[in-house]
Amino acid sequence: MLALVKALHLLALVFGSAASLGNIYLALAAGPHDLPAPGFTNALRKLYRFTALFAILVLWATGLVLMFGEYGWWVPSRAFDIKIAFAILLTAIIFWLNLRATTWARTGGPPPYVKYLHWTGTFSLLMVVTLAVFAFN
Numbered sequence: 001m002l003a004l005v006k007a008l009h010l011l012a013l014v015f016g017s018a019a020s021l022g023n024i025y026l027a028l029a030a031g032p033h034d035l036p037a038p039g040f041t042n043a044l045r046k047l048y049r050f051t052a053l054f055a056i057l058v059l060w061a062t063g064l065v066l067m068f069g070e071y072g073w074w075v076p077s078r079a080f081d082i083k084i085a086f087a088i089l090l091t092a093i094i095f096w097l098n099l100r101a102t103t104w105a106r107t108g109g110p111p112p113y114v115k116y117l118h119w120t121g122t123f124s125l126l127m128v129v130t131l132a133v134f135a136f137n
């Protein structure tokens, strides 16, 4: 049973990383050479935003089940402590982007700092995965 939960944990990671890297690729593709396709780009942004939200909720749900099911109240590992710190940062970024997106859509697009949030979120995701391997190997 816990193997199935772990499979869900890793599948959510697959979806989350698609959303995270998708936003980075959009940021890299933007610029003076970019083709004007705002409707298409906004549709992609929305898909990435919802995918990231869905993925992080599944990651927390399955992660907590795995932790309680296999280790008790906490995993005694420094790598796990830092993994959860980065997971919290990533969750805060995803919640903030989902919370503010509709307002930004009405008021002329996301503020410039949003691209730094995407980079920070992707960096956090890479750290979480690396630290998970250190914590559980």
Ligand code: HEM
Pocket: 006, 009, 013, 059, 060, 062, 063, 064, 066, 067, 070, 075, 084, 087, 090, 125, 128, 129, 132, 133, 134, 136, 137
């Ligand atoms: C961005 C969020 C997260 C990502 C990307 C992530 C990623 C991963 C990965 C890649 C593994 C496999 C590591 C290995 O077996 O070598 C793993 C395992 C695990 N994760 Fe997460 N995780 C996330 C959030 C969480 C949270 C919030 C918790 C708990 C509060 C959690 C608890 C666990 C546990 C207990 C395992 C070990 C499962 C086992 O060995 O059977 N994870 N995670």
